[in-house]
Amino acid sequence: MNIIEANNLTKYYGKSKGIENVNFTVKEGEIFGFIGPNGAGKSTTIRTLLGLIFPTSGSATIFGKDCIEKGHEVRRDIGYLPSEMFFYYKMKVWDLLKYSASFFEGDYSHRIEMLAETMELDLTRKIEDLSYGNKKKVGIVQGLLHSPKLIMLDEPTGGLDPLMQKKFFQLIREENQKGATIFFSSHILSEVQHLCHRVAIIKEGSIIQVEDISTLQKNNYKKIMLKGENLSKKSFNFEGITNLTMEDHTLRFFFKGDINQVKEKIQPYKVEDLLIEDPTLEEIFMHYYE
Amino acid sequence: MNIFKFELKTYWKSFFLWSLGIVALQIIMMVFYPSMAQDAQIMDLILENYPVELLQAIGLGEQVSLASVLGYYTFVFVFVQLVIGVQSGYYGFQFLSVEEREHTADFLFAKPVTRRRILVGKYFAALSILLLTSLVVAGSTFISIELFRDGRGYETGPLLMLLFSVPLFQLFFFSIGMLVTVMTKRIRSVISYALGFGFGLYVLNAFRSIVGGEMLGIFTPYYHFEPSYILMEGSIPLERALISIGIIISAHLITYVAYLKRNIRA
Numbered sequence: 001m002n003i004i005e006a007n008n009l010t011k012y013y014g015k016s017k018g019i020e021n022v023n024f025t026v027k028e029g030e031i032f033g034f035i036g037p038n039g040a041g042k043s044t045t046i047r048t049l050l051g052l053i054f055p056t057s058g059s060a061t062i063f064g065k066d067c068i069e070k071g072h073e074v075r076r077d078i079g080y081l082p083s084e085m086f087f088y089y090k091m092k093v094w095d096l097l098k099y100s101a102s103f104f105e106g107d108y109s110h111r112i113e114m115l116a117e118t119m120e121l122d123l124t125r126k127i128e129d130l131s132y133g134n135k136k137k138v139g140i141v142q143g144l145l146h147s148p149k150l151i152m153l154d155e156p157t158g159g160l161d162p163l164m165q166k167k168f169f170q171l172i173r174e175e176n177q178k179g180a181t182i183f184f185s186s187h188i189l190s191e192v193q194h195l196c197h198r199v200a201i202i203k204e205g206s207i208i209q210v211e212d213i214s215t216l217q218k219n220n221y222k223k224i225m226l227k228g229e230n231l232s233k234k235s236f237n238f239e240g241i242t243n244l245t246m247e248d249h250t251l252r253f254f255f256k257g258d259i260n261q262v263k264e265k266i267q268p269y270k271v272e273d274l275l276i277e278d279p280t281l282e283e284i285f286m287h288y289y290e
Numbered sequence: 291m292n293i294f295k296f297e298l299k300t301y302w303k304s305f306f307l308w309s310l311g312i313v314a315l316q317i318i319m320m321v322f323y324p325s326m327a328q329d330a331q332i333m334d335l336i337l338e339n340y341p342v343e344l345l346q347a348i349g350l351g352e353q354v355s356l357a358s359v360l361g362y363y364t365f366v367f368v369f370v371q372l373v374i375g376v377q378s379g380y381y382g383f384q385f386l387s388v389e390e391r392e393h394t395a396d397f398l399f400a401k402p403v404t405r406r407r408i409l410v411g412k413y414f415a416a417l418s419i420l421l422l423t424s425l426v427v428a429g430s431t432f433i434s435i436e437l438f439r440d441g442r443g444y445e446t447g448p449l450l451m452l453l454f455s456v457p458l459f460q461l462f463f464f465s466i467g468m469l470v471t472v473m474t475k476r477i478r479s480v481i482s483y484a485l486g487f488g489f490g491l492y493v494l495n496a497f498r499s500i501v502g503g504e505m506l507g508i509f510t511p512y513y514h515f516e517p518s519y520i521l522m523e524g525s526i527p528l529e530r531a532l533i534s535i536g537i538i539i540s541a542h543l544i545t546y547v548a549y550l551k552r553n554i555r556a
Contacts, residue, residue, distance in 0.1 A: 047554070050400050052395065052553070053554060071404070072404045072407075073402065074402075075400060075402040082400075085397075086393035086394050087394060087397060088392075099292065099296055102292040102296075103292065103401040103402055142397070
């Protein structure tokens with residue numbers, strides 16, 4: 001079953017484009033990465049899915065229901081962690097979480113305490129006295145307290161120290177293993193690389209690729225470094241080569257295609273050093289953005 | 291109900307402070323009534339020497355005698371109106387814009403509630419506070435008059451009518467506040483908007499009373515619910531009040547429709 005289905009989702013703010021014809025599906029139980037630089041439309045997409053803003057055209061369903069028409073029903077099972085957490089700052093953490101829980105049926109006191117313990121969050125403090133990282137923790141607890149079936153994370157790790165990040169990812173993995181679907185928006189690829197099953201890459205408001213992480217890494221691109229005298233850019237300027245640079249007798253490029261082609265090109269040269277490796281996701285990503 | 295209760299809680303401190311201000315204003319001004327009434331003839335003489343325009347501008351245009359309880363209270367109530375005008379405007383500009391200004395929208399709007407429920411919860415919390423404020427105004431009106439009337443009598447009918455106009459007067463500013471909120475992207479400074487409308491419309495009415503005519507009065511509730519008229523005539527000027535009511539109703543309808551479709555910005 002598809003948890004999220006975006007169909008030609010489009011949002012214009014007046015004349016300026018937020019997103020355009022965004023299509024993707026998120027399957028039940030997967031961790032779906034949503035990757036793009038700042039301003040690419042990640043938050044716009046999430047905010048549309050959550051009904052904070054209304055699409056100019058197109059539609060989206062979550063759990064099979066329209067995310068605008070049935071927004072309030074859909075959101076019962078969504079936990080959302082925005083990129084920057086702001087709260088009613090005069091409240092105590094515990095009161096805020098109680099208020100948050102009051103939107104859901106049932107008693108969540110125990111769950112709040114448990115999550116706070118995992119995240120090492122002091123429930124008795126006032127929100128305004130909390131550090132950025134601690135506020136983030138409040139956000140995490142309020143996003144997860146009702147054991148949502150879909151967790152939407154918008155740049156979730158900013159402001160968390162590495163130890164806390166690790167704990168956070170552990171928590172997300174656990175929720176995922178318990179059956180929650182995760183929609184993870186980020187511009188930091190290394191985060192996604194380790195956690196996600198699939199990623200969508202968004203650029204200037206449009207999705208340019210949706211791919212399995214493994215495919216993305218193995219999509220035939222090789223990163224090649226050659227070192228030697230007399231190497232010239234010219235002889236390596238052929239089909240399949242991209243990002244060709246020459247510096248200090250060192251030639252670097254990406255190649256997609258039959259590796260034998262490269263082998264033949266290298267043949268005449270005396271090579272001091274040669275490195276062929278898989279590009280990092282970061283590099284693949286940069287590639288999409290050029 | 292949870293939104294209503296939560297919102298209500300956020301008002302208590304502000305409600306208490308505004309109420310304190312209103313009560314203090316009325317009592318402090320009424321303290322001067324006994325001496326003012328004793329020297330009434332001198333006072334009225336002095337007033338006669340003031341330019342009529344100035345008297346009109348502070349709401350004492352229509353042969354109001356400061357010697358009578360209600361005459362003096364007319365003068366007091368002009369200031370009360372100013373305060374509740376600013377306060378109601380403040381709540382009106384505040385209650386729908388606060389989430390976006392303080393970035394708490396992502397918290398509230400991602401919860402499983404409809405827009406309508408958010409609006410209704412917030413609206414009725416603010417409305418309750420306004421109604422409580424009008425009760426405070428009524429209470430402190432009678433208390434301050436009883437304390438300082440110095441044995442002079444007054445008619446309660448016109449006074450009740452004046453107090454009855456308070457919720458409408460509040461709703462006018464409150465409605466303008468929420469209307470402007472839903473028509474704009476973001477309200478940055480609530481207090482400056484509230485002061486601007488509260489004083490601006492007052493000045494408009496002062497200007498109107500100087501130059502005369504009704505045209506300028508259309509837009510200002512200080513004219514629709516003019517204390518001197520209500521206290522002297524014993525009734526609210528219906529035609530003028532209807533303008534206010536019309537504006538209030540339209541503002542409510544527009545707010546309702548616009549807020550349900552509003553894009554909540556990050």
